Amino acid sequence: MATADLVTPFIDRYHAARTAGLPGEDLPWLEQLRADGIARLKTLGLPTRRVEEWKFTDIRKLAAADFQPAPAIDGALHPDLAYVLAEETADVTAVLVFVNGRFRADLSRTDGLPAGVTLGPLSTALAKGDPAVATHFGRVLPDVERIAASGFLGLSTAMASEGAVLCVPDGVTVDGVIAAVFLSDNPGENPVITHPRLLSVIGANAEATVVETHAGRDGAGPTLTNFASELAVGDGARYHHYRLIRDGARGYHLANSHVRVGRDAHTDTFVLTLTGALTRSEVNARLIGCGGDLRVSGGYVGDGRRHIDNTSLIDHAVPDCRSRQVFKGVLDDASRGVFQGKIIVRRDAQRTDGYQLNRALLLTRKAEIDSKPELEIYADDVKCSHGATAGEIDNDALFYLRARGIPERTARRLLVEAFLAEVLEEIGAEPVRERFTALAAQRLNAHAQPVLEEAA
Amino acid sequence: MLEIKDLHVEVDGRMILKGIDLTLADGEVSAIMGPNGSGKSTLSYVIAGRDGYEVTQGDIRLNGESILEMEPEERSRAGLFLALQYPIEIPGVAMMTFLREAVNAHRIDRGEDELDPLSFAKLVRAKARELKMTDEMLKRQVNSGFSGGEKKRAEILQMTLLEPSICVLDETDSGLDIDALRIVSEGVNAMRSPTRAILVITHYQRLLNHIVPDRIHVLADGRVIRSGGKNLAHELEEHGYEGLLDDAA
Numbered sequence: 001m002a003t004a005d006l007v008t009p010f011i012d013r014y015h016a017a018r019t020a021g022l023p024g025e026d027l028p029w030l031e032q033l034r035a036d037g038i039a040r041l042k043t044l045g046l047p048t049r050r051v052e053e054w055k056f057t058d059i060r061k062l063a064a065a066d067f068q069p070a071p072a073i074d075g076a077l078h079p080d081l082a083y084v085l086a087e088e089t090a091d092v093t094a095v096l097v098f099v100n101g102r103f104r105a106d107l108s109r110t111d112g113l114p115a116g117v118t119l120g121p122l123s124t125a126l127a128k129g130d131p132a133v134a135t136h137f138g139r140v141l142p143d144v145e146r147i148a149a150s151g152f153l154g155l156s157t158a159m160a161s162e163g164a165v166l167c168v169p170d171g172v173t174v175d176g177v178i179a180a181v182f183l184s185d186n187p188g189e190n191p192v193i194t195h196p197r198l199l200s201v202i203g204a205n206a207e208a209t210v211v212e213t214h215a216g217r218d219g220a221g222p223t224l225t226n227f228a229s230e231l232a233v234g235d236g237a238r239y240h241h242y243r244l245i246r247d248g249a250r251g252y253h254l255a256n257s258h259v260r261v262g263r264d265a266h267t268d269t270f271v272l273t274l275t276g277a278l279t280r281s282e283v284n285a286r287l288i289g290c291g292g293d294l295r296v297s298g299g300y301v302g303d304g305r306r307h308i309d310n311t312s313l314i315d316h317a318v319p320d321c322r323s324r325q326v327f328k329g330v331l332d333d334a335s336r337g338v339f340q341g342k343i344i345v346r347r348d349a350q351r352t353d354g355y356q357l358n359r360a361l362l363l364t365r366k367a368e369i370d371s372k373p374e375l376e377i378y379a380d381d382v383k384c385s386h387g388a389t390a391g392e393i394d395n396d397a398l399f400y401l402r403a404r405g406i407p408e409r410t411a412r413r414l415l416v417e418a419f420l421a422e423v424l425e426e427i428g429a430e431p432v433r434e435r436f437t438a439l440a441a442q443r444l445n446a447h448a449q450p451v452l453e454e455a456a
Numbered sequence: 457m458l459e460i461k462d463l464h465v466e467v468d469g470r471m472i473l474k475g476i477d478l479t480l481a482d483g484e485v486s487a488i489m490g491p492n493g494s495g496k497s498t499l500s501y502v503i504a505g506r507d508g509y510e511v512t513q514g515d516i517r518l519n520g521e522s523i524l525e526m527e528p529e530e531r532s533r534a535g536l537f538l539a540l541q542y543p544i545e546i547p548g549v550a551m552m553t554f555l556r557e558a559v560n561a562h563r564i565d566r567g568e569d570e571l572d573p574l575s576f577a578k579l580v581r582a583k584a585r586e587l588k589m590t591d592e593m594l595k596r597q598v599n600s601g602f603s604g605g606e607k608k609r610a611e612i613l614q615m616t617l618l619e620p621s622i623c624v625l626d627e628t629d630s631g632l633d634i635d636a637l638r639i640v641s642e643g644v645n646a647m648r649s650p651t652r653a654i655l656v657i658t659h660y661q662r663l664l665n666h667i668v669p670d671r672i673h674v675l676a677d678g679r680v681i682r683s684g685g686k687n688l689a690h691e692l693e694e695h696g697y698e699g700l701l702d703d704a705a
Contacts, residue, residue: 399504417549421548
């Protein structure tokens with residue numbers, strides 16, 4: 001099927017959504033963004049493997065599915081989702097919950113935040129004419145189409161109706177974790193789609209930690225989350241943003257994150273991909289002020305026929321910034337991992353310190369990792385290094401553990417856990433690091449969930 | 457008691473051990489000495505059951521039962537212990553987790569309850585103190601960032617915790633300064649017991665001043681070419697392996 005034919009149904013659904021009404025239709029800036037988004041979708045189409053950034057992730061079959069808008073779920077959650085939600089909201093300062101792209105005020109809690117901090121659904125922010133949203137929504141990296149073209153992002157902006165918005169004023173510290181939980185459910189068999197958003201605007205010298213969770217359940221029909229997030233981190237701010245993917249066996253997740261890091265700001269991001277049929281996490285980050293420090297890292301567990309793609313681009317636009325990308329994953333059965341990491345160091349970005357590492361542990365011969373590190377350096381005084389390895393379990397270590405009486409199964413589990421534990425050290429916020437480490441260990445112990453053929 | 461009978465072993469199609477007969481009797485400390493490449497480490501790995509060492513002839517029996525078909529973990533639980541010449545570093549696995557998994561695997565095998573983390577930590581700290589290992593070392597990851605001496609002490613700690621009936625120590629003296637050598641030797645000597653056999657594999661006589669063996673066997677080119685009492689070590693020290701090899705030829 002030609003790309004144009006794949007795009008048409010999405011455009012039709014956009015017009016249907018317009019007829020039904022989208023939030024913020026009275027806002028000219030948003031109308032302009034929507035028009036630009038749909039134009040971008042028409043121009044770029046949906047990505048094929050001929051597009052460099054999508055070389056290893058084939059979504060043609062996925063895009064050809066007849067995606068309907070996900071149904072509203074207003075009542076009780078399926079017990080599996082209720083369980084995940086309880087886990088995700090234990091010990092958090094505040095939480096926003098979205099189910100199938102709709103805000104659930106009854107499950108959310110935003111009291112107890114410091115004065116001046118706003119946390120709420122996008123629809124409310126648009127209705128109120130929130131100036132921070134008007135300034136930043138869809139504009140954190142406005143010219144990003146130059147570096148990463150995807151029709152999905154255009155579609156997301158055009159369809160944008162709901163999501164999480166966090167604004168932390170200058171100098172304010174939010175203690176603890178703010179949770180943004182996006183749950184997907186599909187009681188039927190027809191594929192459903194949502195387009196949730198997230199916007200974090202962190203003021204100068206402010207500090208906050210967000211855990212963004214996407215979860216589904218194994219018994220649900222196919223769901224596609226076309227997610228877009230924007231993180232604007234102000235000068236001198238300290239921001240921690242962690243993503244957690246706990247999709248169901250037929251959960252598909254395409255995420256596009258735009259990150260802008262100000263002068264002397266510290267931004268620490270991590271994505272832990274535990275379950276789901278296909279997960280692509282794409283990060284476009286730009287350091288725009290001297291002294292910025294950025295981490296874009298992640299860990300993943302693959303089994304069955306799952307596909308996990310981590311693609312990132314870090315753009316050093318100014319001097320004296322540091323960036324670090326560390327991705328590690330464990331691939332079992334016929335699962336497949338993709339790592340594409342690019343660092344651009346622009347002519348003026350002298351004394352850039354860039355580090356990039358990708359390591360995959362392959363547990364079977366059918367498991368596969370595609371790794372594409374890229375450095376594009378135009379400045380002459382920089383320190384950039386990258387490395388990529390793919391390997392099997394260390395036989396010496398395995399023998400050593402077994403020679404002490406530890407059963408082979410346990411020994412393998414310890415070694416795989418150890419491999420993932422290393423990358424989880426990249427997470428700056430200790431309580432989140434501990435929780436993610438426990439979740440990863442739990443995931444490695446659980447029996448592999450069956451993933452259907454359509455995941456391929 | 458461990459009996460090695462007419463043991464022939466190939467590695468990658470090459471014959472390394474060419475018919476070894478050796479008995480490690482309970483209550484005794486034996487030593488195997490020999491030049492580099494004589495097959496000392498191969499012998500230790502074959503006893504422990506490492507992959508890649510093919511027994512083409514002969515047998516190894518623990519208390520009368522052949523162990524050749526047993527997995528490394530089964531041999532360990534049956535009472536065999538190999539202290540490695542180069543203990544493996546495993547970043548990401550905590551030393552305490554490793555020790556607890558090992559001890560509990562042995563306990564489950566004996567039909568005993570697993571030790572809870574608290575009483576286990578108590579036990580380990582007490583044993584570690586005897587080997588002059590700090591609590592800080594126990595908090596690290598398996599052998600990660602340990603000096604040569606610290607690694608060897610950690611091996612002896614494992615041996616002390618698992619209380620094996622057959623202890624094989626492969627080049628335990630390598631990389632040790634004199635103080636570490638003394639601590640490690642004391643640890644091994646404390647393990648001497650009428651119900652335990654100990655085999656010390658070494659290139660140098662030095663270790664045998666600290667762990668005095670009942671018997672010494674000299675290994676060369678995959679065979680035991682000479683056996684004797686503890687004085688054999690001094691003879692070797694004086695004349696070197698070459699003199700002995702010439703005699704054997």
